Amino acid sequence: MKRIIVCLKQAVDVSQLKVDSKTSQLLTASAPKKISDFDKNALEEAIRIKEKLGEAEIYTVTVSSEDAKAVLREALAIGADKAYFVNDLSFQDLDTSATAYILTEAIKKIEEFDLILSGEASLDSFSGLVGSRLAELLNLPLITSVRKLTVEDNIVVAERTLEDAYETVKAKMPALITVTREINQPRIPSLMMIMKASKKEIVTWTATDLNIQKEKIGAKIEVIEVLAPKTERKKIMITGENKEEIAEKLAKALIQEGVVGR
């Protein structure tokens, strides 16, 4: 039976993020959290592979210094079979290097797997580096930005989007795949699925359980500041008696600004 590991990040729901208008600071601490969108696509894809194969095991792995049980329960309701929660207070402000290292140690402890799936980037920090770093640490074939995925025996065939082309890539399993949002539409769990999920297992590991070395989770980058961007736009509203007058005024303004015409 194939085993698919899905890396899930608990991310800040950026659509509900508020900004302190005085300081331009983001109020991330009070913002709601959810499964990072692209990771949800990865989970959905794992479930579709399982449905196609008839049988497979889907394990999720989440690394966080905060409580993430609600998010893990949701993943189990959607269709994961087992959730691994790597949770330690020392995991604050992890950078992509540290996150990939901790995920590597967790996945090594799980031992057997055929496929690792994750989103191509996270909803909040949007770095898009962890999947690639993880593939390197585990010495796995890596296919990124995948919009279509097929599993055949011991081979994955993936279609990925490049800047100017679509590319079909083949790799032997075990392999690591990062997916885009185009790949599927994640399902919403039914009440039945939510109830069934309460019986599924969440395995919690601490830094000690994984023998995490402190010096390896020290950040290699330093965030100096995170501020809401300033928009310096003119915000001129064009009004008029009728659409012709409005259109004429706007056309004139654009010509004067030198953004249209010769």
Add this chain to the structure above:
Amino acid sequence: MDENKGVWVFSENYDLTLEMLGKGRKIADTLKTELVAVLVGFNVQEKANDLIKYGADKVYLIDNPALERFQAEACLSVLHNLTANYKPDILLIGSTKNGKPLAARLATRLETGCIPDCARLSVDEKGRLIGERITYGGNAVAKVTFRSKPQIATIPARAFEKPEPQDRSGEVTKLDAQIEEPKTEVVETKPLQASSVNIEEAKVIVSCGRGLEKKEDKALLEDLAKILGGQVGNSRPLAEDRKWFTEWVGLSGHKVKPKLYVACGISGVIQHVAGIRDSKMIVAINNDAEAPIFEVADYGVVGDLYEVLPALTEALKKQLQ
């Protein structure tokens, strides 16, 4: 840490390499160090000489049939060999779909940090590289620096301007490198439609959102775009939800920086705004006066795009004559 020297640039995309040479030149001058371009490929000697003209002091050229097309493990092993040997201080890598994973894997091998998608770069008083990048779905700009070397940053296309070529001299060094076996195999490549490819280079973009009622109505935008010598774009819902188009403008799609961006029936969610932020001028047409797009627009019209657009096209036709 002090043994790391020089600013290096690498991208499998030639134009992006030139853009990074422009910015890299300035950083190298500030740090009083050399600017090095890494060029990989097959029969690319001539390009190596051009890179000098665009600002490189040195070019490390690895000319090998295995490098004729981009191959991740081949490229990674070459860059790893070179950087482990010569120890650059800063390495700028083009943030393409192939370049970004490459940067992440290289940073992992070198046990160093990587700051992705830097739209701006600067150097602090200690000589550390500072990258600025959009984060939290467009809600914020993060300023980030390094605690490790080499400092690896990935640079999106068109973040920096391509410099003018100059008559200058430099040194092209041909090197051999051990090339690792590929772990993946490309079996097919299909080019994307040309129209969607170059929206990121368009000078004028007329773009529609949910306010567009039918796919065919995009013709209204095309009429205006034609007058302005521009292109037509759309927001994400028209591609992802309604499946009318395959591409979109926005943080997760094409990030654009035209002279003029005309947003028609686009509400202006933060992810869309993050993708158009670098436009010189933004015009918004929306029938909802409360739409957030007006907060980021230079000129706004509250009105029905089905009325305003044809009128605007007519008015421009007349006035531009």
